[in-house]
Amino acid sequence: MAALLGRSCRKLGFLSSGHGARRSVSTETGKSLNLYSAINQALHIALDSDPRSFVFGEDVGFGGVFRCTTGLAERFGKNRVFNTPLCEQGIVGFGIGLAAMGNRAIVEIQFADYIYPAFDQIVNEAAKFRYRSGNQFNCGGLTIRAPYGAVGHGGHYHSQSPEAFFCHVPGIKVVIPRSPREAKGLLLSCIRDPNPVVFFEPKWLYRQAVEEVPEHDYMIPLSEAEVIREGNDITLVGWGAQLTIMEQACLEAEKEGISCELIDLKTLLPWDKETVEASVKKTGRLLISHEAPITGGFGAEISATILERCFLKLEAPVSRICGLDTPFPLVFEPFYMPTKNKILDAIKTTVNY
Amino acid sequence: MALRLRSSLSKSNFFNILRYNNLGFGTASQTTRHLRTHDPTTLLRVSQNPITRFCNTMAEKLSSVGEHEDANAQVMDFPGGKVAFTPEIKFISESSKERVPCYRVLDDNGQLITNSHFVQVSEEVAVKMYSDMVTLQIMDNIFYEAQRQGRLSFYATTIGEEAINIASAAALSPQDVIFPQYREPGVLLWRGFTLQEFANQCFGNKSDNGKGRQMPVHYGSNKLNYFTVSATIATQLPNAVGAAYSLKMDKKDACAVTYFGDGGSSEGDFHAALNFAAVMEAPVLFICRNNGWAISTPTSDQFRSDGLVVKGRAYGIRSIRVDGNDALAMYSAVHTAREMAITEERPILIEALTYRVGHHSTSDDSTRYRSADEIEWWNKARNPLSRLRTWIESNGWWSDEEESDLRSRIKKEMLEALRVAEKTEKPNLENMFSDVYDVPPLNLREQERQVRQTIKSYPQDYPSDVPL
Numbered sequence: 048m049a050a051l052l053g054r055s056c057r058k059l060g061f062l063s064s065g066h067g068a069r070r071s072v073s074t075e076t077g078k079s080l081n082l083y084s085a086i087n088q089a090l091h092i093a094l095d096s097d098p099r100s101f102v103f104g105e106d107v108g109f110g111g112v113f114r115c116t117t118g119l120a121e122r123f124g125k126n127r128v129f130n131t132p133l134c135e136q137g138i139v140g141f142g143i144g145l146a147a148m149g150n151r152a153i154v155e156i157q158f159a160d161y162i163y164p165a166f167d168q169i170v171n172e173a174a175k176f177r178y179r180s181g182n183q184f185n186c187g188g189l190t191i192r193a194p195y196g197a198v199g200h201g202g203h204y205h206s207q208s209p210e211a212f213f214c215h216v217p218g219i220k221v222v223i224p225r226s227p228r229e230a231k232g233l234l235l236s237c238i239r240d241p242n243p244v245v246f247f248e249p250k251w252l253y254r255q256a257v258e259e260v261p262e263h264d265y266m267i268p269l270s271e272a273e274v275i276r277e278g279n280d281i282t283l284v285g286w287g288a289q290l291t292i293m294e295q296a297c298l299e300a301e302k303e304g305i306s307c308e309l310i311d312l313k314t315l316l317p318w319d320k321e322t323v324e325a326s327v328k329k330t331g332r333l334l335i336s337h338e339a340p341i342t343g344g345f346g347a348e349i350s351a352t353i354l355e356r357c358f359l360k361l362e363a364p365v366s367r368i369c370g371l372d373t374p375f376p377l378v379f380e381p382f383y384m385p386t387k388n389k390i391l392d393a394i395k396t397t398v399n400y
Numbered sequence: 401m402a403l404r405l406r407s408s409l410s411k412s413n414f415f416n417i418l419r420y421n422n423l424g425f426g427t428a429s430q431t432t433r434h435l436r437t438h439d440p441t442t443l444l445r446v447s448q449n450p451i452t453r454f455c456n457t458m459a460e461k462l463s464s465v466g467e468h469e470d471a472n473a474q475v476m477d478f479p480g481g482k483v484a485f486t487p488e489i490k491f492i493s494e495s496s497k498e499r500v501p502c503y504r505v506l507d508d509n510g511q512l513i514t515n516s517h518f519v520q521v522s523e524e525v526a527v528k529m530y531s532d533m534v535t536l537q538i539m540d541n542i543f544y545e546a547q548r549q550g551r552l553s554f555y556a557t558t559i560g561e562e563a564i565n566i567a568s569a570a571a572l573s574p575q576d577v578i579f580p581q582y583r584e585p586g587v588l589l590w591r592g593f594t595l596q597e598f599a600n601q602c603f604g605n606k607s608d609n610g611k612g613r614q615m616p617v618h619y620g621s622n623k624l625n626y627f628t629v630s631a632t633i634a635t636q637l638p639n640a641v642g643a644a645y646s647l648k649m650d651k652k653d654a655c656a657v658t659y660f661g662d663g664g665s666s667e668g669d670f671h672a673a674l675n676f677a678a679v680m681e682a683p684v685l686f687i688c689r690n691n692g693w694a695i696s697t698p699t700s701d702q703f704r705s706d707g708l709v710v711k712g713r714a715y716g717i718r719s720i721r722v723d724g725n726d727a728l729a730m731y732s733a734v735h736t737a738r739e740m741a742i743t744e745e746r747p748i749l750i751e752a753l754t755y756r757v758g759h760h761s762t763s764d765d766s767t768r769y770r771s772a773d774e775i776e777w778w779n780k781a782r783n784p785l786s787r788l789r790t791w792i793e794s795n796g797w798w799s800d801e802e803e804s805d806l807r808s809r810i811k812k813e814m815l816e817a818l819r820v821a822e823k824t825e826k827p828n829l830e831n832m833f834s835d836v837y838d839v840p841p842l843n844l845r846e847q848e849r850q851v852r853q854t855i856k857s858y859p860q861d862y863p864s865d866v867p868l
Contacts, residue, residue: 126649137641137669137675137676140673142642144646145646146642172635177835177836181608242837270841320843
């Protein structure tokens with residue numbers, strides 16, 4: 048099926064970082080790692096560099112269902128890396144308490160689809176902990192990691208992209224990496240950021256994406272979007288696994304003479320409006336793409352903001368190519384997904400508006 | 401013929417099949433007799449192999465199976481350990497015949513119950529406990545009236561639960577971290593929060609260490625190790641468990657203590673927290689103020705267990721039921737529980753039975769759902785203050801004169817604190833935008849700019865007591 052073929056293209060090396068922005072990490076060489084190994088490395092470094100950091104969640108002890116926590120319990124001990132009971136509200140609530148005492152609590156939610164029992168703790172406790180106390184207390188040491196996104200066969204409850212719910216919560220940060228190298232640097236930034244962060248990992252890329260990842264400790268800044276491909280005719284904005292699909296669309300558009308600028312947002316809350324604004328003022332066109340359902344998706348926030356800031360520069364309406372407004376279907380996944388061809392069509396429509 | 405075939409199988413398999421398929425070949429005693437002929441060492445070796453714990457194993461006769469006098473009692477291995485089995489269909493009753501008894505030291509009249517066990521308190525501690533209970537009562541009455549007069553937007557009293565607040569606080573150390581619900585200001589009071597500080601938070605003025613962001617009674621103090629109140633019910637419970645785990649990891653001589661009501665025990669966070677506390681072996685005290693009411697919902701609409709105390713066992717947590725209106729019993733129970741929690745690295749559940757004499761809050765008139773007589777009875781006959789007062793007076797530690805001196809002094813201080821708090825200006829506008837994150841992000845700086853623009857154009861839309 049086309050979607051699966053498209054997905055398998057991810058195996059072939061990775062998204063090249065554009066030139067121009069400060070990006071010393073991208074030119075470094077390292078070891079070839081997949082996404083779960085890069086995340087695993089970040090966790091090893093995090094626990095090694097701060098003795099008051101902890102990793103816990105369901106099944107993390109043996110390495111986790113996606114192998115992201117491999118070797119941590121053996122190396123750092125069961126007091127610091129441990130399984131929890133099957134209870135997301137307990138996991139996050141416990142993590143908030145641990146973070147409130149000055150520790151780094153790196154919490155794993157097994158699938159983003161299961162994060163909702165913890166939503167109250169995240170919204171009403173974690174996000175407001177510092178503000179409501181007049182800065183007497185904070186739980187900035189909390190980082191919540193969860194695999195998100197389509198995987199080809201995940202259906203309703205192993206494929207969701209819930210980022211939009213969290214982007215509506217002042218007080219937390221929402222970060223989504225696109226590749227192994229990005230994931231390691233971003234995760235270390237999230238862990239060390241003095242605010243509670245939700246970090247969604249594109250599960251499809253856990254094994255499929257392979258990239259050179261520097262072996263040392265490095266951090267990629269939050270709230271800084273990256274232009275990963277420069278162009279002049281249209282700006283595309285996305286995050287996570289969707290960027291691979293978008294890049295394929297850009298490559299094909301180029302064959303038809305359309306020059307696309309592709310931006311990885313990386314941090315969705317607080318998001319880097321300035322980079323997107325500058326790009327759209329140059330190109331005059333914007334297309335946003337995400338797997339999450341289109342209605343109320345984060346693309347709407349980007350669209351509304353860019354309209355406010357760039358109205359007179361826009362040559363065409365802002366386009367959103369997103370998941371459909373259905374629960375994530377199994378057999379119908381290829382129809383649901385924002386595919387390369389849907390994006391390509393939208394690029395052409397927008398450019399020819 | 402068939403029998404001979406079967407006997408060609410190993411005898412152990414044969415009896416295995418008998419037992420698990422319940423073919424009725426004789427009674428349990430017959431199978432046991434046959435099993436006894438096997439080499440016991442072979443059986444032992446198999447069942448002690450950790451891998452086979454997760455498979456069907458041979459029944460092994462254990463003599464140490466507890467109360468089983470029956471020589472034929474047999475035991476099975478499952479994940480989780482050995483368990484004796486029974487051929488009877490027997491359900492554990494939904495409740496014990498008798499309710500769990502309630503620990504108390506002072507009777508309703510404040511007399512020491514003979515043969516009561518309790519942790520001795522010094523005169524200094526006892527008098528401070530009593531004085532603080534009086535202070536709390538006066539503060540509650542004055543704040544309540546202030547709300548009725550329109551000077552405060554909202555208030556919630558602790559009337560009837562002064563002993564739970566003060567006596568539990570007295571039994572803790574200042575390093576124990578508190579995760580309150582919202583009816584425990586007495587714990588702060590004990591630790592040294594001043595009347596002025598209470599008033600400042602209620603008025604949300606610039607001296608409020610919460611910076612005017614929350615409703616009255618949402619106190620917090622990092623100096624006094626009291627985490628800021630949030631109105632969401634029971635969310636503090638799992639937080640307390642994480643904090644307790646941190647104290648354990650740091651090997652501190654301290655525990656986490658969290659309070660909640662009978663209503664709070666119905667929340668999912670209660671279940672999550674108790675289960676986590678038991679598994680993580682966290683030194684945390686769960687103190688439930690079972691005061692009979694969750695706003696208008698009586699406990700009979702809240703749960704069908706024998707209160708809270710029986711729920712501890714479900715999680716593997718040691719529990720006790722206490723008379724929450726008996727300061728000495730509360731003190732002793734909390735003191736003992738704290739020792740256990742820290743030295744044994746375990747959670748403890750304390751159910752303090754009491755009665756919510758006041759309304760749920762100033763937004764509630766509880767006479768709409770309960771009789772004024774009932775409220776009055778609890779206020780008079782089972783009053784926590786009068787019981788402790790009788791006891792300290794009987795020790796010669798208190799007098800009528802000291803009582804009236806204290807009351808008039810506190811009343812004066814309280815009214816002055818109210819007056820000062822009311823006059824103090826509010827925190828300035830930038831405090832709306834700070835502390836959402838450690839540093840305000842660009843979108844908030846932009847929004848502050850926009851709000852300030854709007855204020856210039858329409859000052860009449862904005863309160864004049866918030867400095868810009």
